[in-house]
Amino acid sequence: MSLPLTEEQRKKIEENRQKALARRAEKLLAGQHQNTVSGSSIAAKPSRSKQGPSTHLHQDPSKSGSHGVVFKQQNPRSSSDGDQRPQNSHSFQLSTSEQAKGTWQRQEEMPTACPSHRPPNQVTLAGISPPLANSPPVVSSEQLWVYGLEQGQIQASHKTKSTPFVNTTHEPLARAKNFQETTASSSGQPPRDPELEARMARPSTSGQNVSGSVMPRPEERLQQKSGTPLHKAAGSQQGTCIKIGDRFQVKIGYSEELIAVFKSLPSRRYDPATKTWNFSMTDYGALMKAAQHLQAVTLQPLEGAEGHVESPSTSSSSRVAAQTCLPVAPSLAFVKGQCILISRARFEADISYSEGLIALFKQMDSRKYDVKTRKWNFLLEEYSKLMERVRCLPQVQLDPLPKTLTLAFAAQLQKTSLCPVADIPEADLSKVDSKLVSSLLPFQRAGVNFAIAKRGRLLLADDMGLGKTIQAICIAAYYRKEWPLLVVVPSSVRFTWEQAFRQWLPSLSPDHINVVVTGKDRLTAGLVNIVSFDLLSKLEKQLKPPFRVVIIDESHFLKNIKTARCRAAVPLLKVAKRVILLSGTPAMSRPAELYTQILAVRPTFFPQFHAFGLRYCGAKRLPWGWDYSGSSNLGELKLLLEETVMLRRLKGDVLCQLPAKQRKMVVVAPGRISARTRAALDAAAKEMTTKESTKQQQKEALILFFNRTAEAKIPSVIEYILDLLESGREKFLVFAHHKVVLDAVTNELERKRVKRIRIDGSTSSADREDLCQQFQLSEGPAVAVLSITAANMGLTFSSADLVVFAELFWNPGVLMQAEDRVHRIGQSSSVGIHYLVARGTADDYLWPLIQEKIKVLGEAGLSETNFSEMTEAADYFYKDPKQQRIYDFFQKSFEEDGSDMELLEAAESFDPGSGSQDTGDTLDESTLTGSPLKKSRFEFFDNWDSFTSPL
Numbered sequence: 043m044s045l046p047l048t049e050e051q052r053k054k055i056e057e058n059r060q061k062a063l064a065r066r067a068e069k070l071l072a073g074q075h076q077n078t079v080s081g082s083s084i085a086a087k088p089s090r091s092k093q094g095p096s097t098h099l100h101q102d103p104s105k106s107g108s109h110g111v112v113f114k115q116q117n118p119r120s121s122s123d124g125d126q127r128p129q130n131s132h133s134f135q136l137s138t139s140e141q142a143k144g145t146w147q148r149q150e151e152m153p154t155a156c157p158s159h160r161p162p163n164q165v166t167l168a169g170i171s172p173p174l175a176n177s178p179p180v181v182s183s184e185q186l187w188v189y190g191l192e193q194g195q196i197q198a199s200h201k202t203k204s205t206p207f208v209n210t211t212h213e214p215l216a217r218a219k220n221f222q223e224t225t226a227s228s229s230g231q232p233p234r235d236p237e238l239e240a241r242m243a244r245p246s247t248s249g250q251n252v253s254g255s256v257m258p259r260p261e262e263r264l265q266q267k268s269g270t271p272l273h274k275a276a277g278s279q280q281g282t283c284i285k286i287g288d289r290f291q292v293k294i295g296y297s298e299e300l301i302a303v304f305k306s307l308p309s310r311r312y313d314p315a316t317k318t319w320n321f322s323m324t325d326y327g328a329l330m331k332a333a334q335h336l337q338a339v340t341l342q343p344l345e346g347a348e349g350h351v352e353s354p355s356t357s358s359s360s361r362v363a364a365q366t367c368l369p370v371a372p373s374l375a376f377v378k379g380q381c382i383l384i385s386r387a388r389f390e391a392d393i394s395y396s397e398g399l400i401a402l403f404k405q406m407d408s409r410k411y412d413v414k415t416r417k418w419n420f421l422l423e424e425y426s427k428l429m430e431r432v433r434c435l436p437q438v439q440l441d442p443l444p445k446t447l448t449l450a451f452a453a454q455l456q457k458t459s460l461c462p463v464a465d466i467p468e469a470d471l472s473k474v475d476s477k478l479v480s481s482l483l484p485f486q487r488a489g490v491n492f493a494i495a496k497r498g499r500l501l502l503a504d505d506m507g508l509g510k511t512i513q514a515i516c517i518a519a520y521y522r523k524e525w526p527l528l529v530v531v532p533s534s535v536r537f538t539w540e541q542a543f544r545q546w547l548p549s550l551s552p553d554h555i556n557v558v559v560t561g562k563d564r565l566t567a568g569l570v571n572i573v574s575f576d577l578l579s580k581l582e583k584q585l586k587p588p589f590r591v592v593i594i595d596e597s598h599f600l601k602n603i604k605t606a607r608c609r610a611a612v613p614l615l616k617v618a619k620r621v622i623l624l625s626g627t628p629a630m631s632r633p634a635e636l637y638t639q640i641l642a643v644r645p646t647f648f649p650q651f652h653a654f655g656l657r658y659c660g661a662k663r664l665p666w667g668w669d670y671s672g673s674s675n676l677g678e679l680k681l682l683l684e685e686t687v688m689l690r691r692l693k694g695d696v697l698c699q700l701p702a703k704q705r706k707m708v709v710v711a712p713g714r715i716s717a718r719t720r721a722a723l724d725a726a727a728k729e730m731t732t733k734e735s736t737k738q739q740q741k742e743a744l745i746l747f748f749n750r751t752a753e754a755k756i757p758s759v760i761e762y763i764l765d766l767l768e769s770g771r772e773k774f775l776v777f778a779h780h781k782v783v784l785d786a787v788t789n790e791l792e793r794k795r796v797k798r799i800r801i802d803g804s805t806s807s808a809d810r811e812d813l814c815q816q817f818q819l820s821e822g823p824a825v826a827v828l829s830i831t832a833a834n835m836g837l838t839f840s841s842a843d844l845v846v847f848a849e850l851f852w853n854p855g856v857l858m859q860a861e862d863r864v865h866r867i868g869q870s871s872s873v874g875i876h877y878l879v880a881r882g883t884a885d886d887y888l889w890p891l892i893q894e895k896i897k898v899l900g901e902a903g904l905s906e907t908n909f910s911e912m913t914e915a916a917d918y919f920y921k922d923p924k925q926q927r928i929y930d931f932f933q934k935s936f937e938e939d940g941s942d943m944e945l946l947e948a949a950e951s952f953d954p955g956s957g958s959q960d961t962g963d964t965l966d967e968s969t970l971t972g973s974p975l976k977k978s979r980f981e982f983f984d985n986w987d988s989f990t991s992p993l
């Protein structure tokens with residue numbers, strides 16, 4: 043049993059130790075003088091104040107495996123690798139002259155070996171005396187990072203005035219750690235050394251002024267310096283790597299410099315039982331590379347793993363690294379990822395863990411670590427720098443941003459714009475009709491400015507009902523000198539567009555507006571030419587010379603490049619100078635649907651669909667070809683579109699600017715009225731105004747006129763409703779009062795498998811409430827088909843924000859009550875009211891009648907409703923004497939008591955019966971769904987995808 047040391051003995055030991063240290067330092071100095079070029083002045087000054095009694099420096103200096111460099115312990119701590127012992131506390135410092143010169147350059151001038159300081163004999167682990175074997179030197183990471191400096195470069199001298207270590211080539215390590223930066227252990231990335239990471243990121247506690255980027259690892263620095271492995275000393279220590287499970291162990295005798303390398307590897311573990319170090323395979327390459335540069339050490343590679351370590355002399359990546367002074371990825375694992383734009387100013391590296399890469403990330407001033415996504419992101423202005431440096435990491439492949447993005451965000455990349463929102467200049471609209479300009483709501487004015495800033499090529503994707511029409515007309519009017527204008531729209535709204543041009547551009551003569559109704563019409567007859575998608579493809583030949591200004595309403599109708607409408611429209615749009623696409627739902631279910639619209643506005647963005655599909659449609663290669671039905675990088679796509687071509691405001695964004703109710707007169711297509719129905723309508727109109735007719739005959743003629751009107755409108759009403767659904771309208775009410783109209787709408791919805799409820803005079807009170815609740819709570823598209831007279835009060839449908847009047851009603855009070863099924867408490871949005879008005883029908887008289895009545899009510903303070911804008915727009919009504927007589931008759935009839943009841947009963951009981959031939963004409967379903975074009979339009983309903991618009 044050994045006795046405890048006396049105090050005196052301890053002192054003696056300590057004295058001897060200090061002497062040994064001093065001798066070793068002198069020896070080192072002498073050795074360095076022999077090998078070092080003049081001008082190098084690096085001091086390694088042993089600290090005499092903090093040496094613990096049991097550090098590895100107890101080792102006999104003559105047997106030291108070290109070349110004499112001693113490290114300063116800055117943060118003595120329990121090591122995670124199992125070393126619990128006190129740590130040595132020698133300082134390692136560079137002189138100021140060193141700082142100024144820069145370390146790596148100087149290193150090239152220096153010999154890379156110091157043979158005199160190598161251990162004389164090969165020492166196996168078993169042969170190491172217990173204290174040494176138990177005492178792997180504990181080295182701080184700061185020291186480890188500069189480990190390469192030791193390689194024959196450092197002169198120990200306690201005479202040299204020491205100065206704080208500075209490496210002017212590197213970015214400050216002393217940067218306060220961004221709170222977003224966390225270690226990989228918390229980021230879900232492969233485990234790494236949190237202590238090491240923390241030390242890399244936090245300020246030096248030693249007072250050292252460490253500047254520049256994260257230091258390369260020892261082996262990397264060696265490579266960078268010499269580009270070749272060192273020649274091994276004759277008696278270098280031999281060691282072997284042995285695979286143990288998924289790790290490998292290094293069997294070798296004590297070597298201070300090798301242990302320093304060990305300590306720099308994140309996966310290191312020290313096993314006190316076997317007194318050996320072991321590592322994960324990810325560090326194998328790094329270790330072997332570093333060992334190649336240690337003159338006193340020779341490590342036998344793992345069996346079968348030789349090829350894993352590329353000779354630095356032959357490694358092209360190493361050569362690049364040497365040229366650019368960048369660290370080489372110290373891991374065998376190959377990592378691959380991509381850059382993704384995450385905001386107008388920042389991009390993210392979406393890549394798995396690589397230590398070298400993380401070190402590189404930490405060199406970026408603008409770095410941020412997002413703890414949620416566990417990814418690093420940077421300012422775009424650092425993009426080029428980062429990519430340049432990443433290219434030097436041979437085991438990292440970080441795919442760049444697509445060229446389209448770098449062009450779109452060139453200002454941010456070049457740091458010429460850091461505005462969170464692009465500045466859009468105010469456009470000069472002095473040449474546009476003042477009526478239109480003064481009516482624009484502020485957000486609409488901003489929309490026009492955006493369009494003009496984009497030189498008239500854009501996708502205006504405002505939410506439904508926000509007034510895309512008025513904005514589009516204003517934008518087109520700004521480029522009026524470049525007209526004729528082509529307006530391509532769903533056929534159900536061709537006349538609504540004509541009306542809008544008349545309303546907003548009084549300077550445009552109505553004669554200059556050409557609505558193309560048949561395939562025989564001329565597409566270029568007017569200054570403004572309005573055509574349906576389907577007719578456009580039939581009139582393709584008339585598109586030469588091409589139009590210079592084109593508006594496409596509901597541009598998502600172009601989502602399928604294979605359709606005839608798309609094939610006709612896209613080439614036209616590519617060559618047009620101004621392209622104004624309008625859609626409240628540019629993509630209904632997947633980003634692939636956006637492609638043609640993007641192509642139309644910016645043909646150069648993604649000329650090949652495949653590139654777009656790979657980036658944004660999650661393209662997958664399947665045995666039968668590529669599948670582009672998925673989605674990927676949607677946030678980036680949205681940013682790209684918003685930066686370059688798309689403007690989208692949601693109702694909620696601009697609610698404060700919107701009126702509570704927005705009424706819209708929708709002029710439905712008269713072309714849908716069959717010749718037979720038209721003849722019946724004309725006959726009824728004549729009967730009403732024939733002087734010879736009795737009062738009863740006139741009334742019967744009025745009833746017939748109404749009934750034929752209902753019948754005539756059915757195809758247009760159905761088409762309009764289906765267009766609404768196709769455009770993404772989810773929940774809305776359809777009011778009508780003829781049973782035949784209610785039936786036709788219900789049947790069509792049923793056929794298309796659209797969720798619906800119906801409330802009419804035959805619905806019991808109990809059922810009404812249930813149906814109402816059912817509609818209120820339903821998710822996704824649903825239509826409430828309601829009788830104007832039976833469901834205009836007492837029901838709440840506040841979950842919808844659109845009411846469609848398929849038919850007009852002579853009593854405006856009833857209409858307003860019906861409107862208020864949606865516009866009531868519980869409604870948080872602005873409500874849209876669409877009145878479908880058919881020319882050449884009873885609507886020609888009912889519409890002005892309703893407006894007049896409302897005006898009177900308004901003047902009497904009984905109605906806050908203002909139809910005045912629509913009244914002004916309704917000047918298409920003929921005012922010839924015959925029509926005036928019909929109008930007068932209408933007025934008189936509805937003022938008489940009892941007329942309502944008679945008309946209502948007639949509406950309820952009207953059955954086209956023998957007139958079914960007429961209905962057959964007008965309801966000709968082949969015109970709606972039978973033709974290939976119509977069929978493709980309605981495919982959407984058959985696949986009723988859940989709405990997953992990325993926008």
Ligand SMILES: Nc1ncnc2c1ncn2[C@@H]1O[C@H](COP(=O)(O)OP(=O)(O)OP(=O)(O)O)[C@@H](O)[C@H]1O
Pocket residue numbers: 481482483486504505506507508509510511512625626704705706707911
């Ligand atoms: N600034 C305005 N002044 C007066 N009325 C307006 C204004 N902006 C829009 N409106 C009216 O609001 C209604 C809805 O406008 P519009 O039809 O253009 O909307 P939208 O965005 O095209 O909707 P959707 O996508 O459903 O077609 C129309 O009746 C239009 O006249």
